[in-house]
Amino acid sequence: MFGFIRKTLSSIYTQFTSKVRTLFTRSVVDQETLHELEKILISSDTGISTTRTIITNLKAQVANGSIAQGSDLHKALGEQLVALLKVRPYDYTADIYLLVGINGSGKTTFAGKLGFWLKGQHKKVLFIAGDTFRAAATEQLNSWGQKIGIPVVIGKEHQDPASVVFAGCEQFKTGDYSALIIDTAGRLQTKVNLMKELEKIKRSIEKQLPGKKIATLLTIDAMLGQNSFEQAKIFNESTHVDGLILTKMDGTGKGGIVFSIIQELQIPVAFISYGEQPEQLSLFNPEQYVTDLLSE
Ligand code: GDP
Ligand code: MG
Numbered sequence: 001m002f003g004f005i006r007k008t009l010s011s012i013y014t015q016f017t018s019k020v021r022t023l024f025t026r027s028v029v030d031q032e033t034l035h036e037l038e039k040i041l042i043s044s045d046t047g048i049s050t051t052r053t054i055i056t057n058l059k060a061q062v063a064n065g066s067i068a069q070g071s072d073l074h075k076a077l078g079e080q081l082v083a084l085l086k087v088r089p090y091d092y093t094a095d096i097y098l099l100v101g102i103n104g105s106g107k108t109t110f111a112g113k114l115g116f117w118l119k120g121q122h123k124k125v126l127f128i129a130g131d132t133f134r135a136a137a138t139e140q141l142n143s144w145g146q147k148i149g150i151p152v153v154i155g156k157e158h159q160d161p162a163s164v165v166f167a168g169c170e171q172f173k174t175g176d177y178s179a180l181i182i183d184t185a186g187r188l189q190t191k192v193n194l195m196k197e198l199e200k201i202k203r204s205i206e207k208q209l210p211g212k213k214i215a216t217l218l219t220i221d222a223m224l225g226q227n228s229f230e231q232a233k234i235f236n237e238s239t240h241v242d243g244l245i246l247t248k249m250d251g252t253g254k255g256g257i258v259f260s261i262i263q264e265l266q267i268p269v270a271f272i273s274y275g276e277q278p279e280q281l282s283l284f285n286p287e288q289y290v291t292d293l294l295s296e
Helices: 004-008 010-024 031-043 048-063 070-085 107-120 135-148 161-174 191-208 222-238 257-265 286-294
Strands: 096-100 125-130 152-154 179-184 214-221 243-247 269-273 281-283
Touching (some): 004 010, 004 286, 010 070, 031 048, 031 070, 048 257, 070 257, 096 191, 107 214, 107 281, 125 135, 125 161, 135 152, 161 191, 179 191, 191 222, 214 222, 222 243, 222 257, 243 257, 257 269
Parallel strands (some): 096 179, 096 214, 125 152, 125 179, 214 243, 243 269
16 A cells, blocks of 8 residues: 555655655664664754754664664654644634735645535535735636636725625625635735734624634645745734645655644644645645655
């Protein structure tokens, strides 16, 4: 049985999994083996401090004899990686999804996939095109809507996004919808402006749709690796983020980025996204990710 990573995220397989697996076949694991592992972890964007934590723990286990051979290393590394991914569980029961993240990070594409996923669960889904700054952005969401059969609430170009959200919430109520996906602009304004805009949108939703559960999801482009942090942090400091979406996982070989992102932001990953097709989306499960990352 080939794992998800080998089948779907082939670049992670060649750049991380296949390399780390050669260590698991060693009959003896020593300091030199851990040094090789350290290099693999660093080169896959696991991050300096996360890598240091992992290696320090493994060194202690080599010293006390609990890691002697490759198979012991496989098990011990797996346990540590899973623990690093478990910040808090992500709750998949939201009614309303507010998508935030920088321009180009994959919000609109993810909106389409999320809509497709929710439809698969027999939800009646509505999109709101909250990115009113570029006509092309609205057009892009519209074409996803047409492709998968989800109506899209559209404002005028440069209209205040909160007022488009207002109109969308009205349509949600009158049309008896059960799931709402709000795509937003990814302008990197000042933190204060961004905060005000997102708070205004959230207040509008809370007022019009009281009792509905809102999930704010932050998209992060996995291909950018360590460079994605600074921008992600601005969003995280501007609003409460419930879950992360790691996008373009098909384009990165840096399977370690997931660990450094979660360690840095302390927010659970809700979904991973890979490719341009509606079904190229997976719920993120820490145990499964690590099992796939470390196995054939
Ligand atoms: P937005 O500006 O945040 O809404 O980002 P978009 O959804 O428009 O995505 C930016 C670009 O990345 C587009 O060309 C998408 O087709 C592409 N893209 C988005 N998600 C993925 C993905 O998971 N894999 C790949 N390969 N490309 C993606
Ligand atoms: Mg967009």
